[in-house]
Amino acid sequence: MEYMAEWYRLTRSSTLLLQSVIGLMLVSYTLNPRAHFPLRLGLGTALGFLLLLPVGKYLYVPGTSALAILSHAAVPVLVFLLLVAITWLSYDETLWTVLFTASTGYIAQDIGGSVKTLLRQFPLIDLISRQQWGILAVDVLCYGAVYVLLFFALRPFLKNREDHFDNRGKALFSVWVLLLCIGMARLTQDNPARNQLSVIAEALFQVILDVMVIAVQFGVMEQARLTSHVETMRELVHQQRVQYEASKESAQLINEKYHDLKHLLKSFRGTVPQEQLDRLKQSIAAYERPANSGNEVLDVLLAEKIGICQQRNIVLTCSLGKTDFSFVEELDLYSLFQNALSNAINAVSALPEGAERFITLSAARDGNMLSIHMENPCREDIDFVNGLPQTQGDPNWHGFGMKSMNRIAEKYNGMLTVEQRGKLFFLDILLLAP
Secondary structure (H helix, E strand, O other), X not given: OHHHHHHHHHOHHHHHHHHHHHHHHHHHOOOOEOOOHHHHHHHHHHHHHHHHOOHHHHHOOOOOOHHHHHHHHHHHHHHHHHHHHHHHHHEOOOHHHHHHHHHHHHHHHHHHHHXXXXXXXOHHHHHHHOOOOHHHHHHHHHHHHHHHHHHHHHHHHHOOOOOOOOOHHHHHHHHHHHHHHHHHHXXXXXXXXXXXXXXXXXXXXXXHHHHHHHHHHHHXXXXXXXXXXXXXXXXXHHHHHHXXXXXXXXXXXXXXXXXXXXXXXXXXXXXXXXXXXXXXXXXXXXXXXXXXXXXXXXXXXXXXXXXXXXHOOOEEEEEOOOOOOOOOOHHHHHHHHHHHHHHXXXXXXXXXXXXXXXXXXXXXXXXXXXXXXXXXXXXXXXXXXXXXXXXXXXXXXXXXXXXXXXXXXXXOOOEEEEEEEOOEEEEEEEEEOO
16 A cells, blocks of 8 residues: 555656646647647657656655745646647647647646545545555545536537637746646645644635636636627628628619610610610620519629529528518618528538529518528538538638628527428528617
């Protein structure tokens, strides 16, 4: 039993690195691995493990002297630096991302160690941990439980990662707080004068501090993500405003030229053969406003989309029935139908040759309720995140069109619902007039 305790103490630094690497896996699975990732990770961890083996025997000084406290702090700092090196070796990421994830992995390990210290205050757990087989059993129990909880707690922040790890301020904050935690924890370690109450208080403090650091880390990351989304939405709205104004001006110019040409052709009557006049009328007929929804905004947009659908052999059927859209702001109305039709056109355009290509769009108003319905075929199964489909288009605008539509629906106290049934996609929007 004494031999086992001595063995565990001598290999504690190497074990600490292994536990930290496992903690790193909780947050690094979203990173970009380098070529030969398993070999790099395994080789880096093995070299770090071997490098740390002499630490427990030659560098670790027991007691509470200044030299002992310095050695107590130096060991975890060395472990952390090796963890940073392993992360850098294994993942193709920036230094700030590496520091952020490595510090999170080490903190996860630190929480597991503090939880083990707390559990060892129970006589039965302490007795088990003193057995030859019990030391590793208690480690697996404590670290395993902590890692599983942290994995599910952090997964919502990581599953849709958008490069919010790559931030110098967050990375430096994480490292600074980590080093502070290491220093404070080592001030009283191995102090034989500590009573059980002091041990419990210190372990609880360490757990709370570590959890707060992770909460701040990922809270700041979430704030950065939301800020980025807001800026992207603003840019999207700005671009749609510019696009709407340009489309409106183009439609007005085309209408003017179309009417001028019609009057010019009338003036040719009697001087030009009727057959030639008919051919000329047919050639300019495509420039007549193809949509007459009763709403100028939709007429401008539908004229553009109908032209695109004709080029791509898509049958676009609109049934708007002179619906009253007056309570919806022009830009909101344009954004709703622009995003909906653009998504539908892209989906239908991806269908194989010979497939049925159609888009059906309808709207109706009943009192203060305005409902919009659209359906179109789609090629593949759609991934839904938080009830909204995730497109595979430009990563800079990944899913923002649908988010913009959902935001507009909420603005008018309504709702947006999407559904896929087989190979058909259905979109329904409900808006409430004030």
